Amino acid sequence: LYLQFTILFAACIAVASAGVVPVAAPLAAVAQVEEYDPHPQYTYGYDVKDALSGDSKTQVESRDGDIVQGQYSLNDADGYRRIVDYTADPINGFNAVVRREPLVAAVAAAPVAVAAPAPIVRAAPLAAAAPLAYAAAPAPLVAAAPAPIVKAAAPLVAAGPAIVKTQFASPLISYAY
Secondary structure, eight states: OHHHHHHHHHHHHHHHHHTTOOOOOOOOOOOOOOOOOSSOEEEEEEEEEOTTTOOEEEEEEEEETTEEEEEEEEEOTTSEEEEEEEEEETTTEEEEEEEEEESSOOOOOOOOOOOOOOOOOOOOOSSOOOOOOOOOOOOOOOOOOOOOOOOOOOOSSOOOOOOOOOOOOOOOOOOOO
8 A cells, every 4th residue: 555655645746846847949040140341441432413492512432441531522502612621549449530622713814905095186276366354253143041940749748746546446354352
């Protein structure tokens, strides 16, 4: 009887512990190795000239490792073209130089040929004429005019002490002991 009880007890323990068997762990996701370029290089550029809107801008940039160089330009509203040259590197950081140039180049005027004036030749008078007659200059006409009259509106409010009326009502309060 003792042997049967021991076998039955061992069987029950085996069945009970069978549900606790660990499930196989899921396979770990394999990490994708990102491609890393230790010395990146690129060059790009664009140019926009829109006659309808008047938009005009350009940009070029190149990179060689940690050094970036480029230039961009655009038309400002005040009639100048802004040009920015820039560089960036790990030693000096980012540096930019800005220039402004007028959009309309100054046109040099063509030299004007100045012709020498022709000499004026006058014939000499044969005889001097005697003056006709001299009269005194007429006196200027002066008319007397009245002085201008300025009319100003009188102020609507006259200056004076302000009249203040204050009224308040208070109930009659009385106490009796």
